[in-house]
Amino acid sequence: MLATRNVQFAYNTDTSFQFPDISCANTETLLITGSSGKGKTTLLHLLAGILKPSSGNININDTDITTLKEKKLDHYRGQHIGMVFQQSHFVTSLSVLDNVVLAQYLSGRKKDSKLVLALLDSLGIAAQKNKKPSQLSIGQQQRASIARALINNPAVLLADEPTSSLDDENCFAVANLLQQQATQYNTALVIVTHDSRLKQLFHHSTALA
């Protein structure tokens, strides 16, 4: 469950944003659209606690993350927020499996490679577990990053342009996968995108102006 109220943010006096209130229940998908420069990524970073709003509240499962201190916030983020990015980045020297295990480790949970393997399997990339992320196809990389975002069973899954660099086929596959996994994991899914293809799939959306 994610809800925001009166969130404002300013990089400097010229660039400031006032965001509409949004809310997204578990298993729901919220699409945030808007053209470049409207603050899509800024909002996503605010929701992830990577940026701090100048005012307003951001509640994730009854916790107002704007009140959390730096270290606690890092910890909270690891435990309750999963993130998927446009470009799949990984720790390049680790295998696919270890990259997901790393997410468990950094969030402070027990390392459980069996659990990771089961998730990789359900995403259809179990065979790639020992490969380096760079050896995977783009579609496989995106699946691996979804696995990484979901492994800690987060309350909120934040996706930043997850499909922009994919062709139609992969775009719909990834979008379906995200939604399906979000439902399965009882997670609120927020997708920030300018990819109009996704509007056909998700109807609950907010446009930034």
Added chain:
Amino acid sequence: MIFKIAIKNIVNKPLNFLLGWLLLTVSVGIISLLLLVQQQIEQQFTNDIKGVDMVLGAKGSPLQMILSAVYHIDAPTGNIKYAEAEKWMKHPFVESAIPLAYGDSYKGYSVLGTTTAYLDKYNATIQEGKLYANDFEVVAGSTVANILKINLGDTFYGTHGDKEGGEVHKAHKYVVTGIVKPSGSIIDNLIIGNIESVWKMHEHHNEKKVLNGMAVEEEDSHEADELKQEEITAVLLKFRNPMAQIQLPRIINTSTNMMAAVPAIEVNRLFSLLGIGIDTLKKMAWGIMLLSALSVFITLFNALKDRKYELALMRTMGGSRTRLMLLVLLESMLLCISGFICGIILSRTVLYFLSKAAQTDYHFSFKNFGLQLPEEGYLFLITMLVGITAALIPAVKAYRLNISKTLANG
């Protein structure tokens, strides 16, 4: 896990880290080698002059006389008359005096004629067989016995001079009656018999030119009386009284045609000469270490540019600033630890070959391959400090990384 990432990061891009690691290995190797060599040479040299306050010998270079009489790594300065030396050996200031007669060798190892006091001075005991009792009986030092594969009862001819291939004294054969227990002193590298053997060896040698076989035997019976006319090479003296150390050498050097030298002074002179070389090498090694620090710094700094996104990602997964900083520091320190260990191994490997070469050329072997504490402990700490210093700026950069900006630009 952080440990695993740090190791994998290094192993995955070995070329990036190669230069820093190599420089560190070489600098640690050189410093550690110098420590080992200097420490062991000084220890060995100081050990061997224990109980020798003064050396009496023929005029020449005092350092050469010490190197030959005490360490047997140089040619003797000449011979002195035993009768003349005896006056000083019986001087009231003198507590003990050990006469040495040498100049012959067997396969490059000195054959030394002396009294049993010489063996006692170095606490040498017989490991196998027995001490020499008669003329031409000798005991072999442990290293000599090992390298030349000498066994009890073996016989050999001595060679004139200290080099192989000199004139062989065929008149008498030496018989090995004992092997000396390893003592870590110069004795390990010597073949030792009584002085008379050395005298008779040369007596015959000289007489043979003028006398036939019968006469030689006759000559033998007279020799006991004539011993005092014989020559020795040097005398090792120990004084009763510290005053003697100041007075006797001066008196001997000015009033006789012999030379007296104080080994402690000569050895110090040698060390200070040696020290200049060692210090220069050490400074060079520290310089190389500084370069390695710079190289590690540049590697980490450059790697950080490529890894920014990776680090930001780790933050989004819940990794704290401190953890990222730790990761960068850990990488540098792992590199430095491996450089240190390889440097230590390198120094021992070089020392092993150096020891082999020194054994053949100077009959000097390095036996201590253990860690040199506390010096190498300090070296380790300094290496770690180099690792931390090199990683400091990159680590702080990782700590202060702006994740939002990095992710947005990624």
